[in-house]
Amino acid sequence: MVSKDFTITNKMGLHMRPAQIFVTAMNKYASDMNIKFNGKNVNGKSIMHIMAACIKFGSQITVECSGPDEEAMLNEAAGMIESGFGEE
């Protein structure tokens, strides 16, 4: 398993649109993704679970990937989160 910590930098947090972009990208990978947030585990491949977690601007999260392509998955996730999902 590989993992990395992030802070959410887009103003609106992980609402519908960024969650949708994120989940679509993550579902290309065979590995599983678990997002640790606020003491909870959130399935990183499920838009409903991500939205229900209500991950907001400034939230600290840990992304854990495990599986055959875990490195590549974490890399792409990092790129998306750090760029603020192309939002402000």
Place this chain on the structure above:
Amino acid sequence: MLRGIGASQGFGIGRAVIIEDVNLDYSAVKYSGADGEKARLANAVEAFTDETRQMVEELKKSAGAKEAEILEGHLTMLQDPFMLSQMNDNIDAGSVAEAAVDTVCTMFYDMFAGVDDEMMRQRASDVKDIRDSVIRILLDAKSVDIGAVEKGSVLIAKDFTPSMTSQIKKENVAAIVTEVGGVTSHSAILARAMGIPAALSVINSTGIINDGDLLIVDGFSGKIFTDPTDSQIAEYTEKQKAYLREKESLNIYFNKPSVTKSGAVKKVYGNIGKAEDAQNVVQNGGEGIGLFRTEFLFMDRDHEPTEEEQFEAYSTVAKTMDDKEVIIRTLDIGGDKDIPYLAIEKEENPFLGHRAIRYCLDNRPLFKKQLRALLRAAVFGDIKIMLPLVTTVDEVKSAKEIIEECAKELEGEGKLFKRVPVGVMIETPSAALISDLLAREVDFFSIGTNDLTGYTMAVDRGNAKVSHLYDAFQPSVLRAIEMTVKNAKAAGIMVGMCGEAAADPRLIPKLVEWGLDEFSVTPSSILQTRKNICECE
């Protein structure tokens, strides 16, 4: 006559069409085996997807792309493979497809509805809408075909879901009436986007009104005339025509800049009292918010709002305004308001007493909580802080020190925040008379003509015996305004006005001539004010 909330402007006259809730009772459905139920579910999801795609296209045409996004979101949510697999797990455990959809959607509904966040509550109602639609498809239950109603129909329902509103053909619907919802509900937003008059929260309207009843719906006041006379019908037909004519003539100012004939660029902003009213400013073409009164956050409750609650309200406004300027006034209360938990002493002369900035400077923990929330919310947009009832330079200096103290604290705590411009409200003769001195301390002025008129004329506008003296056209008031504007100009700071006088067509030419930069008015007066400014030399 019935009464609700006026949620979309205009007057509608027509025949009632009651939209009954579809019966979604699935208790009689028999389990057809796991494979059978899974196939039923897959078919229903496919039918839902087709139906919704079609609605998205229709809604894009009738209300615009932004409104259609809500429904596109429904597709995304139901296509979540994890949501579907949870439904299939329920079927494996012996549930019929309807129960599986109900259980899983309700679980997400509870998760979303439990979060204290407007966007999450919207998602909760989305999940409910998805659940109802998929179960309706599974049961093959028919709802009233909203798209097929005759011209001149007044639609009456408990509430309108996005999938219902998407079927509305605006040329056939004279008005909308619901039993629940307020000005920010989905029904209200859609009604305004489509220009259909609406009265919401009309209690038991589906019970009181019968199919085919002739109705007049006043979308301004929320009134419904259930048995209108011929003369009322004639009156309201005329009113609707006049309203449409006026709207048409003002609409051309929606995207126009507020520029006078000689090319002076002005700004027309809106005044608001609640975070959700920011939406009204945007819909009326406002270029920003010139006055956000924060008192409402403190009233009608039994304890002080937390920093988080305030942060939520201020950042909501900043986000809604999308980087446009938002001027937020700090707490403006005194002995005339009854806020039990603040225990403000009753005073003989509350309007000359311990209120507004005076009260806040003496109650630092309360003041600092608000300032910290403002500085944190500033990250989300262009927030400026405005201090009310200033009469001395020292008050401004003290307030600025406290603001800086809050900024340092937030810095130390590693919290995200932004330092923001600070301005004062010019609403006392004292502030106007020392506006040259105040201008050195602050980044902007906003002239509050309501209190400035009252304090300058020493008159209580509520007292009928003296209220004739309450007049912004009194030379003393005009001089105070002129002096303030000129001192701001000399110091090179922005000067606006947020009292009723800013929308007065007789005063606007004078204000333009003196050089006032910003006019902040009630949202419904924004376009008229811009028109008046554009017609100035």
